[in-house]
Amino acid sequence: MSELAAKLLDGAGALLICAGAGMGVDSGLPDFRGGEGFWRAYPPYARLGLRFEELADPRHFAGDPELAWGFYGHRLELYRKTVPHDGFRLLREFGAKLPHGARVFTSNVDGQFQAAGFEFVAEAHGSIHHLQCLAGCTDDIWPAAGVTVSIDPETMRAVPPLPSCPRCGGLARPNILMFGDVSWVPDRSQAQLDELTAWRRTARDLVVVELGAGQAVPTVRRYAELASAATGALVRINPREPGIRHGRGVSIAAGALETLTRLLPG
Numbered sequence: 001m002s003e004l005a006a007k008l009l010d011g012a013g014a015l016l017i018c019a020g021a022g023m024g025v026d027s028g029l030p031d032f033r034g035g036e037g038f039w040r041a042y043p044p045y046a047r048l049g050l051r052f053e054e055l056a057d058p059r060h061f062a063g064d065p066e067l068a069w070g071f072y073g074h075r076l077e078l079y080r081k082t083v084p085h086d087g088f089r090l091l092r093e094f095g096a097k098l099p100h101g102a103r104v105f106t107s108n109v110d111g112q113f114q115a116a117g118f119e120f121v122a123e124a125h126g127s128i129h130h131l132q133c134l135a136g137c138t139d140d141i142w143p144a145a146g147v148t149v150s151i152d153p154e155t156m157r158a159v160p161p162l163p164s165c166p167r168c169g170g171l172a173r174p175n176i177l178m179f180g181d182v183s184w185v186p187d188r189s190q191a192q193l194d195e196l197t198a199w200r201r202t203a204r205d206l207v208v209v210e211l212g213a214g215q216a217v218p219t220v221r222r223y224a225e226l227a228s229a230a231t232g233a234l235v236r237i238n239p240r241e242p243g244i245r246h247g248r249g250v251s252i253a254a255g256a257l258e259t260l261t262r263l264l265p266g
Contacts, residue, residue, distance in 0.1 A: 005235045005250045006263055012233075013205030014100035017091055018224035020107055022212020022238065026085040026257035027112060029078070042074075044156040058178045061134050065171055069158035072174050073149025076128050079110040087260035088116030091209070094264050100203040103196050105227075107219045109176050120199070122192040124219055130175040132185045133165035140167065141175050141188045200227065207233045208249075211256045214241050235263075 009015075025031050030041030032052050039046035045055065060068035095102025104113050104121040109128045113121045129144050150159040163172040177184045200206070208228040213220035213236075225245065228234035234249030236242055237260075242253040252259050 002252065002259075002262055005252060008207050008233050008235060008250060009094070009209075009263060011205060012098055012207035014098055014199075014203035014207070015091070015095040015102040016200070016203075016206055016208045016224075016227055017095075017102060017104045017113075018106070018208060018210040018213060018220045018227070019104065019113070020211070020213030020217075020220045022214065023087075023106070023256050024082070024108060024110055024112055025212065026087060026255060027082050029082055029110065042156065044154065053179055056178045058173065058181045058183055061171060061173045065162055066157040066160070068173070069149050069162050070151050070156045072128065072176075073158050074151050074156065075110075076144060076147070076149065076174075079112070079128060082110070082112065082115075084112045084116040085257045087211075087257040088112065088118075090260045090264040092117050100199075100206075103199050105196060105220065105223050107213070107217065109174075120192075120195060122196040123189050124177075124193070124223070126174070126176040126184065126186075126189050128174050128176055130188060131163060131165075131172040132175045133168060134171040134173045134183075135165070135168060136183060137165060137168040137170065139185050139187060141185055142166065144174070205233075206231070207235065210234065210236045210238075211260075212238060214238070 021032060032038045038052040055071045104118055106113060106121065106123060107125045109123065109125055111127060111129045130141050131144050132141050147163050152159060164170065165172050175185060175188065208224050210220065210224040215221060224234060228249060232248040234244065236244055236249060237252045237254065237256055239253055239255050242251040244251050
């Protein structure tokens with residue numbers, strides 16, 4: 001399969017990288033797949049019996065803001081400290097050589113692609129590195145640079161003061177699309193998606209490389225399949241769920257860094 005993938009990449013005029021949570025595992029980020037994987041990364045939540053889906057609920061910011069910011073504040077600091085693995089560099093350098101360049105579509109909120117030097121990243125679920133007002137006094141979205149959240153490591157609860165809105169002084173929340181979220185401000189992400197859509201209209205000989213995107217939340221898989229539907233130029237890299245519907249594309253059952261090192265030596 002690697003030979004077929006290499007052949008597709010050799011003929012690429014443009015590269016679309018579609019990345020899910022599995023892309024960050026080789027950078028040392030925790031694998032949240034299933035309750036047990038999440039609890040291994042966060043033992044205090046295991047003691048409380050709280051799953052990722054329960055914590056990633058916007059209602060906590062109003063009902064229990066210390067719990068909510070304990071979870072997201074810890075992730076914010078974790079992502080700030082994480083160094084993108086070498087697969088990011090390989091993709092960026094490969095895309096830079098193509099006539100129509102490269103773009104990224106990701107459900108990840110960690111900012112790893114920007115940290116690795118990518119300029120055009122469409123973050124479908126928003127970014128933990130940006131904030132919005134919880135009360136909705138404004139639709140402004142602002143960078144979280146300089147924002148720090150103190151957390152009790154035993155309880156994983158945030159210690160006030162918590163991040164606030166610069167306009168009304170009320171509580172701020174991450175500009176992330178959470179489960180059951182009706183208050184997320186999508187403007188920043190929509191502008192990124194609009195740029196990606198415009199690029200796709202002009203990109204020729206497009207090859208889609210999908211990395212670490214599972215079926216539990218299939219946002220990335222669906223986008224990758226639709227983007228490659230006309231040509232079948234899809235390389236799906238996933239150690240657990242590599243299957244491709246209708247046989248359109250190349251499937252590689254392995255991790256991101258291992259596969260990219262093999263496909264894109266450089």
